Amino acid sequence: MRRVVATGTFDLLHPGHLFYLEESKKLGDELWVIVARDVNVRHKPRPIIPQEQRLAMVRALKPVDHARLGVEGDIFDPIREIDPDVITLGFNQFFKEDDLRAALKERGLRAEVARIGRYEGPLASSSQIVGRILEERAAR
Ligand SMILES: Cc1cc2nc3c(=O)[nH]c(=O)nc-3n(C[C@H](O)[C@H](O)[C@H](O)COP(=O)(O)O)c2cc1C
Numbered sequence: 001m002r003r004v005v006a007t008g009t010f011d012l013l014h015p016g017h018l019f020y021l022e023e024s025k026k027l028g029d030e031l032w033v034i035v036a037r038d039v040n041v042r043h044k045p046r047p048i049i050p051q052e053q054r055l056a057m058v059r060a061l062k063p064v065d066h067a068r069l070g071v072e073g074d075i076f077d078p079i080r081e082i083d084p085d086v087i088t089l090g091f092n093q094f095f096k097e098d099d100l101r102a103a104l105k106e107r108g109l110r111a112e113v114a115r116i117g118r119y120e121g122p123l124a125s126s127s128q129i130v131g132r133i134l135e136e137r138a139a140r
């Protein structure tokens with residue numbers, strides 16, 4: 001059984017998220033998703049949707065076998081527990097593949113790292129959706 005781990009914030013779901021999760025699932029038999037905790041989203045504005053609600057929506061998606069919230073502290077703790085064969089990074093995730101590979105190796109974790117490509121489509125970005133809502137509603 002080849003386990004794949006995908007990660008992300010998933011604030012306001014869109015087809016880009018579905019593409020990322022479907023492509024991740026293709027790399028193994030079982031897809032686990034680690035959803036970022038609200039307090040850990042510091043690289044962009046705090047999520048609009050609370051973490052439990054983001055988790056519930058991700059869990060309901062077809063390619064997802066297991067979904068859980070990440071931890072607040074050491075992000076490698078859930079990886080130790082799940083022990084995946086592959087960790088996928090989305091096209092715009094700030095982690096660099098080589099840095100993540102080195103961090104895994106340092107901790108004796110065996111997962112490979114794969115980067116998933118971009119889904120091109122209108123409004124396939126949470127921040128674009130928020131921007132569009134603000135524009136449309138402000139224009140009324
Ligand atoms: C291997 C790995 C493990 C992660 N584990 C956690 C975690 O335990 N808790 C958490 O809040 N975020 C965790 N994250 C980070 C987020 O899920 C997400 O990748 C990060 O916030 C970037 O989010 P974005 O691509 O949605 O902007 C992890 C990321 C990676 C790559």
Ligand SMILES: Nc1ncnc2c1ncn2[C@@H]1O[C@H](COP(=O)(O)OP(=O)(O)OP(=O)(O)O)[C@@H](O)[C@H]1O
Pocket residue numbers: 007008009010011015016017019020044089090091092093117118119120124125126127128
């Ligand atoms: N258009 C897309 N194509 C492929 N993967 C995507 C796309 N949009 C998001 N993803 C991936 O889905 C995962 C979760 O993404 P995230 O929650 O950061 O959404 P986002 O739409 O990229 O957010 P933001 O627009 O605020 O940066 C990440 O791995 C990200 O790379």
